[in-house]
Each structure stands twice: as structure tokens, then as C-alpha cells.
Amino acid sequence: MDNMNETTRRTFLRQSGGAGLLALMPTFGLAGSLVLDSELKVAVIGVGRQGRSILAELLKIDGVEISAICDTDEGRLASGSRRVADAKGYPDHVALLESERGLQAVFVATPTHLHRQIAEDALAAGLHVYCESPLASTAEDCLALLAAAGRSDRVFQTGMQGRSNPIYKLAHSFVRSGAIRDLVSLGAQYHKKTSWRTPASDPAREKALNWRLDPEVSMGLVGELGTQQFDVVHWFSGLYPIKVAGAGSIRLHDDGREVKDTASCMLTFEDGLQMSYEATLANSFGGQFEQIAGTMGTIKLAWTAGWLFKEADALTQGWEVYANRQQFHNEEGITLIADATQLAKQGKLKEGVGLPQPPLYYALEDFVKSVTQGAPVVCSAEEGVRAAAVGIAAGRAVAQGAEVEVDPALLRRG
Amino acid sequence: MGTRFELLLSGSDERALNGLLDLLALELEEWDRRLSLFRSDSLVAHINRRAAERPVRLDGQTFSLLSTCLQVYRQSRGAFDVTVAPLMRAFGFHPGRKPLALAMAALAKDVLPHGSAPCGSAPHGSAPCGSAPHGSAPCGSDGLVLDSKARTVAFTRPGLAIDLGAVGKGFVLDLLVEQLGEERSLVDAALLHGGTSTVVAVGHPRGREGFDVLIRDTSTRLCLRDGALSVSSRAGRTVGHGKARRGHVIDPLSRRPAEGGPERAVVTGRSALLTDAWSTALLAAGPRPLRVPPELTCITVPVSDRSMQWTT
Numbered sequence: 001m002d003n004m005n006e007t008t009r010r011t012f013l014r015q016s017g018g019a020g021l022l023a024l025m026p027t028f029g030l031a032g033s034l035v036l037d038s039e040l041k042v043a044v045i046g047v048g049r050q051g052r053s054i055l056a057e058l059l060k061i062d063g064v065e066i067s068a069i070c071d072t073d074e075g076r077l078a079s080g081s082r083r084v085a086d087a088k089g090y091p092d093h094v095a096l097l098e099s100e101r102g103l104q105a106v107f108v109a110t111p112t113h114l115h116r117q118i119a120e121d122a123l124a125a126g127l128h129v130y131c132e133s134p135l136a137s138t139a140e141d142c143l144a145l146l147a148a149a150g151r152s153d154r155v156f157q158t159g160m161q162g163r164s165n166p167i168y169k170l171a172h173s174f175v176r177s178g179a180i181r182d183l184v185s186l187g188a189q190y191h192k193k194t195s196w197r198t199p200a201s202d203p204a205r206e207k208a209l210n211w212r213l214d215p216e217v218s219m220g221l222v223g224e225l226g227t228q229q230f231d232v233v234h235w236f237s238g239l240y241p242i243k244v245a246g247a248g249s250i251r252l253h254d255d256g257r258e259v260k261d262t263a264s265c266m267l268t269f270e271d272g273l274q275m276s277y278e279a280t281l282a283n284s285f286g287g288q289f290e291q292i293a294g295t296m297g298t299i300k301l302a303w304t305a306g307w308l309f310k311e312a313d314a315l316t317q318g319w320e321v322y323a324n325r326q327q328f329h330n331e332e333g334i335t336l337i338a339d340a341t342q343l344a345k346q347g348k349l350k351e352g353v354g355l356p357q358p359p360l361y362y363a364l365e366d367f368v369k370s371v372t373q374g375a376p377v378v379c380s381a382e383e384g385v386r387a388a389a390v391g392i393a394a395g396r397a398v399a400q401g402a403e404v405e406v407d408p409a410l411l412r413r414g
Numbered sequence: 415m416g417t418r419f420e421l422l423l424s425g426s427d428e429r430a431l432n433g434l435l436d437l438l439a440l441e442l443e444e445w446d447r448r449l450s451l452f453r454s455d456s457l458v459a460h461i462n463r464r465a466a467e468r469p470v471r472l473d474g475q476t477f478s479l480l481s482t483c484l485q486v487y488r489q490s491r492g493a494f495d496v497t498v499a500p501l502m503r504a505f506g507f508h509p510g511r512k513p514l515a516l517a518m519a520a521l522a523k524d525v526l527p528h529g530s531a532p533c534g535s536a537p538h539g540s541a542p543c544g545s546a547p548h549g550s551a552p553c554g555s556d557g558l559v560l561d562s563k564a565r566t567v568a569f570t571r572p573g574l575a576i577d578l579g580a581v582g583k584g585f586v587l588d589l590l591v592e593q594l595g596e597e598r599s600l601v602d603a604a605l606l607h608g609g610t611s612t613v614v615a616v617g618h619p620r621g622r623e624g625f626d627v628l629i630r631d632t633s634t635r636l637c638l639r640d641g642a643l644s645v646s647s648r649a650g651r652t653v654g655h656g657k658a659r660r661g662h663v664i665d666p667l668s669r670r671p672a673e674g675g676p677e678r679a680v681v682t683g684r685s686a687l688l689t690d691a692w693s694t695a696l697l698a699a700g701p702r703p704l705r706v707p708p709e710l711t712c713i714t715v716p717v718s719d720r721s722m723q724w725t726t
Binding site for chain 2: 033049053055056059060062075081082083084085086194195196197198199200201255256304353354355356357358361
């Protein structure tokens, strides 16, 4: 965990200064995908769109055997089977856990409100668990998951992709080295024009598939989508918001839904730092990004790309002369390229813009390394719960159009 | 795939149709990310980076796609080939690329020695063609090894690269039709179109036998119902000057833009993947005759004639 309790963020950054950035440009092994020495037998529970993406990325890791998949929806189970025909399909996770012999790990990609029971059962069965974000949609489920992960000696990783993303790791090292100095403001957005609605001719099936539009179980846009982005900010700043003010409305999808299709919130941190967050299903402009502004520069991260924008009075480093740059209206961004040192040596810096694999791949690879090689867990249950706590508060703030405190019991540290 | 798709759904429940459109769009976006030659994080880039070193495991759908491509490669005697990416790049048909001098010189002189394919910098992850020994430019689907038991693909030659641009649209349109089939009761009829070259009809408009499809610059109208239609044409992007001007379809055997055959090839059938692949093959083959599978119907438009030639 990124513990900044003993040294405040501000002090830490001042002490680190802005020097030596080139030396701190990390080299990540990006060229190939992971090859395991021995087989790892896994199952994927929940094979909707996210679960199927997990299946596709797991296939890239030689040694991972996907022995089973599970989904309560027949159509989705069939879609999963088309992706991995050799995996046995189960209509419920209990049958899978009872029947699959030699299973070592499960990936949970069901609707958020179903995570708790499945993860608890998998941990109790002695399995390693990768659980998608957000971990849970209620404080009760968060605490239950924390307890279950704490009781188990198995690996539990929350599926926060930012912490595994090589571009984000590079940006994180920049921020930690003081490249942008003191934090000024934080911002993030998720814009995608889509309805969130899955039609089905059977009403019961339609209700189940459209759980994100059901206010009984859904945290809404900022809760279901924002949690990944809140975690990025937690990781970079070492800080957590204590309260959230939110508002939302329906701007496009006026189809009888209660869950807002457009929402914004303002998150306030203990030291007065603020983060603005916007999410909409009515417009795609700008897509998904996080922005971390400091007194000496701003870092913008957009999942498959990232840039550093320096203030005019920021120190200049030698390596910047050779850096790849991109123009954004009147601003010039230095492209953050993972593996830059290696690529520069080979004269291939430009080819390094972007990632060799989708961000999801790196999160899965980190989990597999934790299970098979004992590598540190990149995002623990505790960190997952903290992000979920912020998501729960933000979701409630938007639904109520009010200011809501983040549950301090869920933010508890150490 | 870097192209435009248009999805037209007809039915009585507007909310359901909007939801279906979004589902289809998400499916399109996912496969565009996976099949793109121009994204470093696509599945195609992953295959091109690794398959010469070790077999790459594939999901069932991608394995099936590559199997079909290899089958059409064999049936068309090499006229359809998903490994022509280095040639496409050399002739400047990839976005943002100018033709290489060697390729242009070859076109101007009307010669291109066999085995000396002019190749540009390679697609993501693959070695440039120039790194291959002289006379063994890494093109040709005979270098693809598909293991149906392990569901893997491997390249027998370093530098080989697949480019699914010629069939990606058809493949994805077939998947969209499959997805529509799961909730067919919500849709009366649908017309799905990709890249101005492939269109798929599901059902038929009310009161009509099917969707009318007009073949541009001809008076030919086809009635399409529960089937696919693909067109390959020399028009569109071209390279060269004057008499040496050529269209963007590469003949893998001569290793240069196709010439001497029809100006346009139209293929209809049940599978958009197959119609896409065979319309390309018919154009790429030039004057060489091809034996098209019986389940497909082909129409070719000669260069200097707007009349149609039908083959079934």
C-alpha cells in the first residue's frame, strides 16, 4: 500500500525535489507476455463483456489454463464458450467450486453486488481471487470482503488496472520524484455515448442484465465507473477524500430510468485538496482520463497514453530534448513512454507510444505473478475497499444531489 | 479496421432497438481494438510480435477467422492472402504512409523481380522485410501454422505479419448478425454495413422481399435477404502515375497491385467473412481464373465495360 501517513505528501515532494528524472525513468519489461514454468488452473466467473475480455487476455499468458467459466445467463455463458471452447461452463459458481478439481484461482467479473458472496466462497475454498472493481456496492459487503481476505492466506487482488499499467507506473514515479511538485488539483472524467441498456425479450432476463440501471443495487455512473479512477488518484497522491458533493441528471437516455446518465461530483480531501469528476453516457468527447495538476506541471493519463505538461518555471532535464512530444492546442505534452530508455537506445522511441497490451492484461499478469511467483499484490482488498468507499459515497451524493461523507471505517488504514 | 460502419435496425420497440444498437457498437469497438494492424495493443500486433518465436494461443473466434483465411488462401491458390501487409505498406496504401521509392520504380518500369518484394517498416512487432534474407521476403500464408487442437497460430518465417483488413469487416458483421440472433424477436429486419464494401441483410423490410442494393456505376440492383454482399474495386486509393496507376488490391503472387482482371468483383453468400475474402481474391487474381465455392455467387465488372458477368 502507498502509505503516506508518516510524511505528508507535500513534505515528501519537497524533500524529493525535481532532480534526476532521467535516472528515474524506469524500464519495464514490455516486449513479451508472461510465460509460466508450470500450469495455473483458473476459472472466470461472470462472462459478460468484462469477463470475456479477461478470457482473451488470459489466453496470452502461456501456462494459464482456463478450465471453467460460469455465468447465470445462458446467452452469456454461450458467448464465453465461443471464446474458450475447452472450458467447462457452469450456470452457478457454487457448482463450479464444488466440481472443478485442481482449480487454483478465480477471476470474478459478475455485477458488483454479487462479488461478495462469490469471493467469500472462493477464498473459503482455498482459491486465489482476482475481483473486479468496484469490489462492492455497500459498506457491509466491503467489510465482509475485507474480513474474508484477511482470514485467507491466498492472494486477493482488486482489479484496479491503473496500478499495473506501465504508463501509469512511469507517471507515478515522476510524481513521486517531484516532477510536478506540490499538488494543486485533481480531475478525472469518463465520457462515452452509450445507453448502458441491454435489451432482452424476457423481462426477468432484462432486469438481471440491466443491473447497472437498477437503483436498488447500482452505484450509478460515478460509483460503477469512477472507482477505477478514484484509485488512480489515491495511488498517486497517497490521499483519500473525506466527503463528496454530487449532482446528476438525465441528458439523453430519457427511457424511464432513474439512474442519471450524466453526473458530476467534487471530492474534498483532508488537506483541502479537491478533485472534480464527471461522467456521462450522453457524450464521448475526451473519453476517459485522469489529470493531476501540480505547481510545476500537470500529468494527464488516458489509459493507453499519458503526457507531462511542464510549467514554464519547471526545471529542465537533459532527456527532455529527445522526448516525444504532442501538441494540444496551446500546450505541448511530453509523451510518457514506458520502456523509454530501452527504446531510445534502439532508436525506436516513437514506436513506443502506446502500450503493447491493453491495460487489463497488465493487471491480470500482476495477479498471476503474485500467485505463481509470490510477487507483491498490486492492489489489496484494503485499497479496493477504500476506492469502493469513495465510489459508494459518490454514487449516493449524485443520487441525492447532496454532500455525503466517505465512511471513515472503510478508509481505515494500517 | 479504421472504417465506417452503419447499422440500421427496424422494429417496434425503440428503447430495445437503441439498446441493441449500443450492444452492436460495443462489439464493433472491441473487435476493432483486437484486429487493428495499427494499434500496438491489438491482438493482431500481439500475434505479429510473437508468432515467429512461439505458437500464440487464440480465442475460438479468432482461431476460426484465421482458419477461414487459410482455407480461402488455399482455395484461391494464393490470390487471397492475409500476409500482404508489408507490400501494402511499401506501395503506400497504409494510412499516413508514402510509397517507397523501390515500389514506385518497380511500377514505373513495370517490373518487380520475383522474391524481391519492396517492403516498408513492418507493422507493430514484426521485423521489417528488409531484414529477411534476399529473395525470401516474408509474405505468404503458407508460413502460417494453425494447430486446431491447441488453438494456436505460429509463423514459420520471422518478419511475417498478418493483416486482417480485407476480412475484418465481414468477420465482425457475421458476429453482429449472430448477436442479433440472440434477441431476434426484438428486430423485424436489419441492414448492417461496413466500409462501403460489405453489407449484410437480416430479414426483409415490411412488404418487400429483401433490401435493394445498387452496385455503383452500374444499373444492377440485387435483392438481399438473410445474406451478405461484398464488393472489391480498383477504385478508391490508387498509386502510381499515368498508365502505371494501380488500385489498392495487391496480387500476392506478382507482389504488386493487381492488374489485368475485372475492375470490380461482387460476391454474395450467407457469410460476410467469405464474401469479403472472395471479392478480394477475385480482384487480386487478375486474369487468373478462380474456382469459387458453390455457396457463393460472383459478379465481375470488366475494366472497359459496365456490363456484368455472373458466375454461380
